[in-house]
Amino acid sequence: MTRTRALAASIATLVATAIVVVAAPTANAVVVEPPRPAFYEAPATLPAANGTVIRTEPMTFLLDPLNASSLVTNAKRVLYKTTNRTGKAIAVSGVVLVPKTAWIGLGSRPVIGFAAGTQGMGDRCAPSRQYSAGLEYEGIAIQGLLNRGYAVAVTDYEGLGTAGIHTYMDRVSQGRAVLDVIRAAQRITGTGLSVTSPVGIQGYSQGGGAAASAAELAATYAPELRVKGVAVGAVPADLAKVATTLDGSLYSAFAFFALRGISASYGVDLTPYLNAKGVETMTTVEQDCVFDLFGHAFVKSSTLSYNGRPMSDLIALPQFATMIAEQRIGNIKPAMPVFVSHSTFDDVIPYAVGKAMAKSWCSRGANVRFSPTLIPTHVGGYVPFGVEAALFFEARFAGLSQWSNCWAI
Incomplete structure (x- = not known):
């Protein structure tokens, strides 16, 4: 009897082990996140x-x-409340930086909502953590704004730094996080804000999409904010067209x-559309x-799909087409002057995408100045954007009007 029971137990163990081995992971499976600093944990209510x-430090x-920088800049990490695309209340982290030198411009010190470009998906990639570690690649741009006397507020976006999946390229969630x-920056005591x-609101690439979304949402979501202008560069305003350009490129x-972040936002399980390598990739990213x-x-996305077809085919399916279309930027008129920059030789976000967004805003009566640049590549276009954005904000904060060039787009 004892031997029979032992044999039965061994068989049961082998069966259980086999089930674990052959059970396929899903692309929507919750990936265990590495421990994050306690600051980033949201309260129960x-x-x-x-x-x-919610808190600062x-x-x-x-x-x-x-800590010599504290002599010239009041720098705080902040955790604040926002609402994501689904209407759920969430906590998002970020950074608020205020120069300690007196503001010498007209009126009170302006604050720039700085929408960071692509950081990644993992919590360790959050701008607030990268900036503190000296690894934030947009740190020079942020410092340039501080040198002009502006306060700067940078969001980490939904799920980047805090719990949950980063809803990368979710138009509404990103725009609300920026606003x-x-x-939050205006409510922190001791900053003078x-x-x-x-x-002002500024962003390039993913940040351009977030800032452009904030421009569209500000009038209804945050009407009390005195937004004088929004500067955006290389905006991924049409994800369907951007996906085709990225597929199989250096920036795959x-x-x-985007596929992982948006599908998570909409609760879409990618598993049926991916092969084993595809599931592994979605988990890794x-x-x-x-x-x-x-x-x-x-x-190439075709090497990750269940049927060998590219991502462009996948996002054309009805269950994906709607959510991709809802990320389209350009359908809502910004209520403030907008500066739009895009390299004609952008190798990540097609120039035609940014130009089409600017034209769409113009057709709705927005005050838009569109500035194409001949400096090649996505990275190269960042430099002229930053220079022109600085001049744009100086004029807006001085109370000068922007002359639209919609007629020339």
């Missing part, structure tokens, strides 16, 4: 008002062990980020940062 500050910098980090502070990871993009470089 969130505040009612969007932009409410002084920002420390790896490259500034003596609410500005609200207030609800009457003039506001960006397309995988959830913990990747932008610096890991070379691990997916030149990977």
Whole structure:
């Protein structure tokens, strides 16, 4: 009897082991996130008002062990309340930076809502963590704004730094996160900022999409903000067209980020549409940062799909087409002047996509100045964008009107 029971137990163990081995993971399976600093954990109950500050802490910098930067900048990490695309109250993290030098411009010190470009999907990629570690590639641009005397508020976006999946390229979630980090900045005591502070919004690439979305949403979602202007560059306004350009390129990871992030936002299980390699890729990218993009470089989406067809075929399916179409930017008129920059030789976001968005805004009566640049590549286009954005904000905060060039687009 004892031998029989032992044999039965062994068989049961082998069967259970076999089930574990052959059970296929799903692309929607929750990936266990590495432990994050306690600051980023949301409380059980969130505040009612969007932009409410949950907590702050002084920002420390790896490259500034003596904290000398605190003599010139009031730097705080912030956790605040926002609402995602589905209407769910969530906590999002970010950074608020305010120069300690007196503001010498007209009126009160402006605050720039800075929408960061692609950081990745993992919590370790959050701008607030990268900036503190001296690894934030847009740190120079942020410092340039601080040098002009502006306060800067940077959002980490939904699920980037905090719990959950980063809803990369989710138009509404990103736009709201940008607007609410500005609200949070105005509510932090001791910064000199207030609800009457003039506001500017800036972003490039993913940040361009987030900033452009914020421009569209501001009038209805945050009408109290005194937004004087929005500067956007290389906006991925039409994801269907961007996906075709990215497929099999150096920047293939960006397309995988978007597919993973948006499908998570909409609760769509990708597993039936992927092969084993595809499922593994969608799981891997959830913990990747932008610096890991070379691990997916030149990977064609057709090698990841269940039927060998490219991603463009997948997102054309009815269940995906609607959610991709809902990310389209250009359908809502911004209520403030907008500056749009795009390289004619952009190798990531097609120039035609940015131009079409600007034309669509113009057709709705928006005040748009569109500035094409001949400096090649997506990365190259960032430089002239930053220069022109600085001039754009100086004029807006000085109370000057923008002359639209819609007639020339």
